[in-house]
Amino acid sequence: MDWVQLISSVVIGLGAGLLGGLAGVGGSILILPSLGMVFGYPNSSTHHLYMAAAMTVNVAVAIPAALRHRQAGLVRMDLLRVLVPVTAAWLAVGVIASNFLPGWQLQILLAVFLVGYCAYLVWSAVAQRAEAGEGQQRITTPRLAVSAALAGSTAGLLGLGGGVLQVPLLQVLCKVPLRQAIGTSSAVICLTAVVGAGLKLATLRGEGESAWEALVLAAVMIPTAVLGARLGAGLMHKLPLNAVRVAITVVLLISAWRLAAAGGKMAGWW
Numbered sequence: 001m002d003w004v005q006l007i008s009s010v011v012i013g014l015g016a017g018l019l020g021g022l023a024g025v026g027g028s029i030l031i032l033p034s035l036g037m038v039f040g041y042p043n044s045s046t047h048h049l050y051m052a053a054a055m056t057v058n059v060a061v062a063i064p065a066a067l068r069h070r071q072a073g074l075v076r077m078d079l080l081r082v083l084v085p086v087t088a089a090w091l092a093v094g095v096i097a098s099n100f101l102p103g104w105q106l107q108i109l110l111a112v113f114l115v116g117y118c119a120y121l122v123w124s125a126v127a128q129r130a131e132a133g134e135g136q137q138r139i140t141t142p143r144l145a146v147s148a149a150l151a152g153s154t155a156g157l158l159g160l161g162g163g164v165l166q167v168p169l170l171q172v173l174c175k176v177p178l179r180q181a182i183g184t185s186s187a188v189i190c191l192t193a194v195v196g197a198g199l200k201l202a203t204l205r206g207e208g209e210s211a212w213e214a215l216v217l218a219a220v221m222i223p224t225a226v227l228g229a230r231l232g233a234g235l236m237h238k239l240p241l242n243a244v245r246v247a248i249t250v251v252l253l254i255s256a257w258r259l260a261a262a263g264g265k266m267a268g269w270w
Contacts, residue, residue: 005038008034014227015251018235021061021068027229032051036258041103043209057218065233074182105263106157106263108264110160121245147174163182
């Protein structure tokens with residue numbers, strides 16, 4: 001890792017932390033395409049290495065963000081008893097499934113997922129979907145379990161923190177207010193990301209990659225990611241929700257384009 005790559009990794013960590021604090025996600029959606037831009041894809045399995053590093057950073061991003069959200073009273077402790085165990089179980093299933101796919105397929109899948117998520121953000125902004133009222137909430141164990149299962153399996157498969165899908169699912173299925181969904185999602189990631197990161201690191205050898213390299217890469221990003229997460233969590237309570245949605249949409253669309261371009265090139269499509 002030269003100085004340019006080192007500084008770039010530090011900046012990536014800061015950006016991932018800001019995004020995680022603002023949106024209640026782990027930061028992988030920014031880390032994965034950014035690492036590809038900085039370091040490239042020397043091997044067909046390199047994306048698996050980046051996934052392990054990103055999932056490790058997710059743990060560090062979620063903790064300060066969740067603490068900040070809890071201080072603001074936005075972590076729904078009553079939801080965690082269902083969300084945490086179900087998310088952790090399906091996260092493990094997703095990680096194992098990811099090991100059966102080549103890196104370029106995972107890149108394309110992640111790019112498609114990001115475009116779909118951006119479409120949801122745009123729709124939310126246009127429809128003015130802000131905070132749901134207390135009387136509108138539809139929180140049941142089956143709804144929470146479905147939300148956790150979908151978020152966990154997708155996060156494990158694509159190397160995400162889980163919040164990128166869990167936040168909208170909590171809103172749509174359970175009508176949880178957006179800010180509470182973000183705060184609760186951060187708390188879930190604190191407890192479940194360890195499972196995903198540990199399992200991905202443990203299985204990297206089977207992909208021909210080094211867990212040590214992934215940990216070193218994560219260690220470079222974690223300090224600024226933690227700082228960014230605290231800043232992002234604080235900004236989330238001050239910025240207009242639609243402004244947050246627009247900013248995140250722009251970043252994610254750029255990330256999706258970079259992932260699709262790299263994955264398609266690796267697959268020989270262009």
